[in-house]
Amino acid sequence: MTEVAAIDLVALAGPSHRTLLRRRALAHKGLMIGATLLALIVVLALLAPLIAPADPYAQDLTQRLIPPVWYDRGGWAHLFGTDNLGRDYLARTIYGAQISLLIGISVMAISGVIGTSLGLIAGYYGGRVDMTVTFLIAMRLALPLILFALAVVAIIGGSLPVVVLVLGLLKWDRFAVVTRAATQQVRALDYVAAAACTGASNVRIIFTEILPNISPQLFVVATVEAASAILLEAALSFLGLGVQPPVPSWGLMIAEAKNYMFFSFWLIAIPGTALAVLVLAINMVGDGIRDVATPGGRN
Amino acid sequence: MLAYTLKRIGLAALVAIAVSAVAFLLLRASGDVAVALAGEGASAESVEAIRQAYRLDRPLALQYFEWVGKTLRGDFGESLYFKTDVLALVADKMPTTAWLALFSLVFALAISLPLGIVAALYPNSLIDRLCLALAVLGQALPNFFFALVLIMVFAVGFHLLPVSGSESWENFVLPSVALGYYVAPPFMRLIRTGMIEVMASDYIRTARAKGLSGASIVLKHALRNALVPVVALAAVQLGLLLGGSVVIETVFALDGLGYLAYQSISHLDLPVTQAVVTLLSFIYVGLTLAADLVNAWLDPRIRIG
Numbered sequence: 208m209t210e211v212a213a214i215d216l217v218a219l220a221g222p223s224h225r226t227l228l229r230r231r232a233l234a235h236k237g238l239m240i241g242a243t244l245l246a247l248i249v250v251l252a253l254l255a256p257l258i259a260p261a262d263p264y265a266q267d268l269t270q271r272l273i274p275p276v277w278y279d280r281g282g283w284a285h286l287f288g289t290d291n292l293g294r295d296y297l298a299r300t301i302y303g304a305q306i307s308l309l310i311g312i313s314v315m316a317i318s319g320v321i322g323t324s325l326g327l328i329a330g331y332y333g334g335r336v337d338m339t340v341t342f343l344i345a346m347r348l349a350l351p352l353i354l355f356a357l358a359v360v361a362i363i364g365g366s367l368p369v370v371v372l373v374l375g376l377l378k379w380d381r382f383a384v385v386t387r388a389a390t391q392q393v394r395a396l397d398y399v400a401a402a403a404c405t406g407a408s409n410v411r412i413i414f415t416e417i418l419p420n421i422s423p424q425l426f427v428v429a430t431v432e433a434a435s436a437i438l439l440e441a442a443l444s445f446l447g448l449g450v451q452p453p454v455p456s457w458g459l460m461i462a463e464a465k466n467y468m469f470f471s472f473w474l475i476a477i478p479g480t481a482l483a484v485l486v487l488a489i490n491m492v493g494d495g496i497r498d499v500a501t502p503g504g505r506n
Numbered sequence: 507m508l509a510y511t512l513k514r515i516g517l518a519a520l521v522a523i524a525v526s527a528v529a530f531l532l533l534r535a536s537g538d539v540a541v542a543l544a545g546e547g548a549s550a551e552s553v554e555a556i557r558q559a560y561r562l563d564r565p566l567a568l569q570y571f572e573w574v575g576k577t578l579r580g581d582f583g584e585s586l587y588f589k590t591d592v593l594a595l596v597a598d599k600m601p602t603t604a605w606l607a608l609f610s611l612v613f614a615l616a617i618s619l620p621l622g623i624v625a626a627l628y629p630n631s632l633i634d635r636l637c638l639a640l641a642v643l644g645q646a647l648p649n650f651f652f653a654l655v656l657i658m659v660f661a662v663g664f665h666l667l668p669v670s671g672s673e674s675w676e677n678f679v680l681p682s683v684a685l686g687y688y689v690a691p692p693f694m695r696l697i698r699t700g701m702i703e704v705m706a707s708d709y710i711r712t713a714r715a716k717g718l719s720g721a722s723i724v725l726k727h728a729l730r731n732a733l734v735p736v737v738a739l740a741a742v743q744l745g746l747l748l749g750g751s752v753v754i755e756t757v758f759a760l761d762g763l764g765y766l767a768y769q770s771i772s773h774l775d776l777p778v779t780q781a782v783v784t785l786l787s788f789i790y791v792g793l794t795l796a797a798d799l800v801n802a803w804l805d806p807r808i809r810i811g
Contacts, residue, residue, distance in 0.1 A: 342520070342521065342524070345517075345521045346521055346524050346525050346528060348745075348790070348794075349521055349522070349525045349787045349790045349791050349794075350525060350528070350529060350783070350787055351745070351748065351749045351783060351786040351787060351790070352749055353749045353750065353752050353753065354749055354752055354767055354771075354779075354782065354783055354786060355529065355532075355783060357752065357767075357768070357771050358533055358771050358779050358783065359532065359533070361542075361771045361772060361774060362533065362539060362542055362774065364542075434645075434646075438648050441648050441650075442648065442649070442650060442753050445648075445650050445753070446752075446753065446756060446768060447772065448771065448772070458648070458650075461648075461650070461651060461654070465654070468654060468658065469658075469662055472658055475651065475654055475655075476655075479647075479648060479651035479654070479655070482648050482651065483643075483646045483647050483648065483651070484646075486645070486646040486648075487642065487643075487646035490642065490645055490646060491642075
């Protein structure tokens with residue numbers, strides 16, 4: 208008998224898929240910066256009651272329109288100054304993060320469930336089901352989103368839950384389009400056929416074979432949708448047909464400050480910058496996930 | 507090509523009809539319009555009077571068919587707020603928005619074409635990074651905030667352009683920049699990736715081997731093929747642009763379709779809102795149809811497959 212030299216199979220196979228993903232993620236500058244920024248904003252939002260220097264709703268008409276600390280007339284009592292009702296602007300900005308994150312996450316969840324389900328059944332079953340879903344997507348895309356959302360909110364009456372529901376029920380198109388295309392690709396692969404051969408049911412194949420394998424694409428769409436939902440809520444609230452006063456939504460804060468913007472531009476610049484930074488962070492995370500999951504650069 | 511064209515037109519017509527129905531029903535079903543119109547604290551009688559006056563008391567399907575019938579005869583009803591004919595109102599505001607959309611699209615292409623091409627020719631160069639930064643910033647900035655910043659800098663700061671209004675061409679500059687930059691990022695990315703892909707292809711290598719100049723290769727041979735997907739994107743972005751015009755026209759008080767839509771929505775002027783929503787959906791369906799047909803004409807694989 209010849210002695211077979213023991214081969215270190217683990218070393219031969221190299222690092223696992225998971226380890227490789229983690230390494231690529233940690234080496235991706237944009238992803239790390241975006242994730243850090245996003246984590247920072249989430250922590251600020253969660254700890255708002257502890258961090259905020261004042262009650263975001265407390266008015267003090269003797270302390271109106273005080274500029275932020277970096278202006279000559281500003282003071283340390285109100286780091287970001289105060290608005291036209293004398294409310295502490297830093298407190299309102301911090302609490303505003305709660306609103307934006309809540310909108311982003313809930314709209315993403317609602318539209319994600321609707322869009323992913325439609326995309327999965329269309330891509331998996333094909334044929335008439337696919338035709339129906341494609342038609343639904345075409346219809347949804349033809350509806351002018353901002354206009355329609357504005358109109359519905361105007362009729363129902365604006366509030367946070369209404370905005371979340373309206374945007375969630377309208378914004379599923381991208382999830383559906385991406386899931387459908389990804390499912391069609393995965394469905395044709397051998398391991399799906401193998402699962403079918405072992406007698407796995409359609410539902411089981413969809414949930415254990417297809418869904419996990421299209422999840423990178425879904426994560427990317429989720430970030431895009433969360434970012435766009437945050438911008439849409441801001442636009443709706445800015446136009447007065449979204450979240451209602453005195454809730455500190457960043458879009459609403461910009462609307463309320465519009466009349467004072469010529470002399471107190473910080474009232475617009477602060478929430479506007481906050482919105483841009485949050486959306487930027489989410490987009491950087493999304494771009495990062497795409498790069499890490501599909502190696503080969505940003506093409 | 508004819509079979510494909512007919513099929514595509516039929517599908518577009520179906521989508522248009524379905525969308526008009528859904529928009530109508532959803533707007534009516536999303537709340538009691540009569541109550542909303544009567545305002546808070548209105549008596550039951552006045553709500554009922556409004557319901558009767560606007561014929562909101564009949565079944566939705568009946569209201570819809572009546573609306574379709576009238577619409578097909580060119581009767582869009584009368585505006586509840588402006589007290590004029592809806593069709594005349596919409597036709598009056600249409601050119602302003604059409605110009606705004608055109609200027610915005612031109613602005614978007616004017617910045618994304620050169621930037622995208624140069625970025626593709628010199629990947630990872632300073633210009634490429636600038637292009638990426640501009641695209642990333644454009645996607646993150648809320649468009650109404652960018653519009654307000656533009657007003658502060660160019661209208662209030664330097665007194666170069668008017669703050670608001672719609673009398674002269676100067677009123678269109680800032681709105682077009684704001685709206686154009688809002689839709690530009692996808693163009694930048696698509697042109698860049700398209701050019702990189704095309705520049706790596708065999709026929710470009712052949713052109714180089716023939717000794718053609720760099721400019722001729724880039725502009726004559728490469729750009730044409732890189733622009734094929736841009737046509738489809740332009741149609742989609744034009745739809746987005748028309749939607750975005752609601753926000754931008756309102757910020758600049760530019761008296762177009764978007765501003766009209768905003769005013770009609772805030773006054774619950776349903777006939778006008780309905781007309782604008784339907785019109786914008788039809789425009790979008792028409793644009794995507796045109797883009798599909800152009801693409802099929804450019805690329806035979808689409809119309810056969």
